[in-house]
Amino acid sequence: MPQTAETTDDASGIESPGRQEHQEVGGVLASDNGNPSRSPDVTPDPVTAFKDLxxxxxxxxxxxxxxxxxxxLREGYVAHYLEEKGDRIFAVPVGQDPRTRLSALRVLLARQEVTPV
Incomplete structure (x- = not known):
């Protein structure tokens, strides 16, 4: 079983997302970073935004x-979302860039139509 900062039984079954999801996350990053009307002063800190989400x-x-x-597989693994027994789990690589992590979270929540608690 892979070593995790927080080990769960679920982590052993995590599969890397497909190439399409990886491209979507890249697209979200590009649109976030390349938006000329977005001021860096109003862009939320990705760590804070991730914690909030x-x-x-x-x-x-x-x-x-x-x-x-x-x-x-390691290069293509961005994130994985799963639910088991009412527990909502978001698995990410150790040390992942905060902006990539935030973008992956946004994509997966929208794609899997996850609702707030």
Whole structure:
């Protein structure tokens, strides 16, 4: 079982998202960073925004050490969302860039139509 900052039984079954999700996260990052009408002064801190979203949606964040994966899988792993027995889990790589983490969270919440708690 992979080592995590917080180990769960669920972490062993986590699969990397498909290429399409990885491209969508990249698109969200590009649109966030390349928006000329967005002032850096009003852009929320990604760490604070991430904490706010995880609290709003009642998510438990599990950081997963992806070094156990093959290199091509490790490079493509961005995040995974799952629900088990009422527990909402968002699994991300250890040390992931906060902006990537926030973008992945936004994409997965929208794609899986997760509602706030």
């Amino acid at each position: 995880t609290a709003k949606y009642g998510l438990r964040v599990v950081e997963w050490d992806t070094s156990v994966l093959e290199p091509e």
